[in-house]
Amino acid sequence: MTTKIFIDGDAGTTGLEIRERLAGRADIEIVAIPAEKRKDVEAKRAILAAVEIAILCLPDDAAKETVALCDALGDKAPRLLDASTAHRVAPGWVYGFPELCAGQPEAIAKAARVANVGCYATGSIALLRPLVDAGLIQPDQQLTINAVSGYSGGGRQMIESYKKGEAPAFELYGLSLEHKHLPEIMAYAKLSVRPLFVPSVGNFRQGMLVSIPLALDALPGKPEAADVEAAYRRHYEGAPHVRVVPAPAAGRLDALALNGTDDMEVFVFANEPRRHAVLVARLDNLGKGASGAAVQNLDLMIGGGKRA
Ligand SMILES: NC(=O)C1=CN([C@@H]2O[C@H](COP(=O)(O)OP(=O)(O)OC[C@H]3O[C@@H](n4cnc5c(N)ncnc54)[C@H](OP(=O)(O)O)[C@@H]3O)[C@@H](O)[C@H]2O)C=CC1
Ligand SMILES: CC(=O)N[C@@H](CCC(=O)OP(=O)(O)O)C(=O)O
Numbered sequence: 027m028t029t030k031i032f033i034d035g036d037a038g039t040t041g042l043e044i045r046e047r048l049a050g051r052a053d054i055e056i057v058a059i060p061a062e063k064r065k066d067v068e069a070k071r072a073i074l075a076a077v078e079i080a081i082l083c084l085p086d087d088a089a090k091e092t093v094a095l096c097d098a099l100g101d102k103a104p105r106l107l108d109a110s111t112a113h114r115v116a117p118g119w120v121y122g123f124p125e126l127c128a129g130q131p132e133a134i135a136k137a138a139r140v141a142n143v144g145c146y147a148t149g150s151i152a153l154l155r156p157l158v159d160a161g162l163i164q165p166d167q168q169l170t171i172n173a174v175s176g177y178s179g180g181g182r183q184m185i186e187s188y189k190k191g192e193a194p195a196f197e198l199y200g201l202s203l204e205h206k207h208l209p210e211i212m213a214y215a216k217l218s219v220r221p222l223f224v225p226s227v228g229n230f231r232q233g234m235l236v237s238i239p240l241a242l243d244a245l246p247g248k249p250e251a252a253d254v255e256a257a258y259r260r261h262y263e264g265a266p267h268v269r270v271v272p273a274p275a276a277g278r279l280d281a282l283a284l285n286g287t288d289d290m291e292v293f294v295f296a297n298e299p300r301r302h303a304v305l306v307a308r309l310d311n312l313g314k315g316a317s318g319a320a321v322q323n324l325d326l327m328i329g330g331g332k333r334a
Pocket of ligand 2: 109111145180184207
């Protein structure tokens with residue numbers, strides 16, 4: 027049996043990558059919209075009524091428009107997997123991060139509407155939630171999250187500006203400290219105090235590092251770095267796409283090392299005599315940070331049968 031799927035926004039960066047990952051799958055029939063009609067509301071409505079799952083790879087406003095079309099379809103509406111930021115903390119949506127906690131894969135499998143996790147949020151929540159759950163970080167701990175992304179994270183417009191040679195080699199951005207990923211990071215890492223988030227973008231197409239410096243003596247119980255790594259090992263045991271990797275002794279990490287994969291690596295770098303540690307997540311922003319995660323969620327949704 028095949029599942030009929032529509033990728034709304036299949037010409038964009040995330041949509042194209044999802045299409046490539048699904049090409050050749052016998053269990054999936056992609057129902058495509060003609061290129062000249064991809065923003066035509068009537069054409070979209072007809073396809074939405076004819077498919078079982080729609081994957082939204084659109085800017086936030088366009089994603090909200092497609093959701094409104096689905097709301098109007100009532101019982102004929104497809105299940106939704108939204109890659110945009112629009113619904114990540116919205117009521118009625120399940121957060122599409124299977125490794126979040128026990129029971130999350132089952133919740134995704136049964137959900138009518140799944141909000142695919144954001145790229146920076148993937149690394150940030152992967153580093154923080156297991157430690158909050160283990161009592162090693164307090165929800166009200168003041169934290170700083172530093173991150174670097176490849177320029178594909180900015181979608182078509184940023185890709186074009188890098189390809190034209192108009193963009194800097196490296197820049198910090200989001201320095202108004204109102205970044206769109208913070209609400210989901212706070213909600214799903216269970217933080218009550220807003221972290222400082224300092225994203226940056228480099229002149230490479232894809233690849234991401236998210237890092238969180240920690241003074242171990244400021245944590246409850248003053249743990250050793252080995253306790254932190256052990257908490258990750260417990261949390262990610264058996265997770266097919268997340269690995270806890272011993273920190274390289276050289277103390278360096280290449281942001282591009284997981285490009286082309288749908289995996290994420292978690293590291294704990296530490297200097298015990300100084301009681302300092304740096305938590306790092308490495309991923310491909312287009313893989314585990316976007317399209318790879320979407321396919322992981324889609325597979326759970328297909329396996330999960332009809333909507334809950
Ligand atoms: N790139 C990344 O690393 C990640 C992106 N995301 C999210 O995924 C979503 C898509 O991002 P991304 O793929 O990077 O962006 P892109 O700009 O590369 O792609 C968006 C696509 O949507 C199309 N589009 C815009 N409006 C409509 C509409 N009304 N109907 C149909 N198509 C439309 C655009 O066409 P046109 O250009 O002609 O307007 C474009 O092809 C965003 O919400 C983003 O936050 C999530 C995780 C990571
Ligand atoms: C480099 C860059 O501009 N990155 C984007 C994040 C990518 C994105 O929009 O995706 P998600 O929010 O869905 O992960 C940004 O900071 O807004």
